[in-house]
Amino acid sequence: MTGIGPRLREERERLELTQREFGQVGGVEPNAQGKYENGERSPRADYLAAVSTIGVDVLYVVLGRRTPLAEQALSGREENVLETYRTLPTSGQAVLSNLASSLAEMAANYSTRSTVQKKTRARNTPD
Template sequence: MNGIGSRLREERERLGMTQRVFGDIGGVEPNAQGKYESGERTPKADYLAAVAARGVDSLYVLSGVRTPIPQGSLSAEEDRLLGCFRSLAAADQAAVRQLLGSLANPLPRACAPIGGPEHTLAGRLSGK
């Protein structure tokens, strides 16, 4: 499934929302949300404006192209990290992308770490 529906579902999942919650934000019933995501129906502009106000990248939903980050909008830490990333060899950049992709995709609930920060990769690395 390609197109607006799959990208809309991707954005909903990225934001960690159910179809019901997402539909409520857009002012539609859950079955309409499901039809948008399956490609059976196309959302209207007022729906897209409402979900965009809650963090959806509407340019991406419509075109498949992510909205560019405005120049100068990075924090000092983000800018430093980006500089470090850009100085890496291509193979190391690929490894970092792989790691970040793995960290960004949450584990199924049954596999999630138990306990405090010492049970997460970030917690172990920081010594917590």
């Protein structure tokens, strides 16, 4: 993905919002949101400031670089993981990164399966 539009769409999808919902946050109509995402128009600074309040990484949207996470924002447990990661050789960092990705994927799959199971049980429960 290159350009502001696709990155803006990526951020909207990451936050699981519709174009209408996202546009409301930024103070624009859904058609304007669509034009931003398709690269037909560029968002204004006040729009970007507004969507940043819901967690949009504006640096990423505009420049394509993720905003670095301030270490002060990390919990003690997160700091420990980061310090441990930094002490590992490159091969160990790769293994840890793969493990974290696998665990996140498993958690997402479990969450989805759990939601489907709850909905199925609810439908099968007699009134």
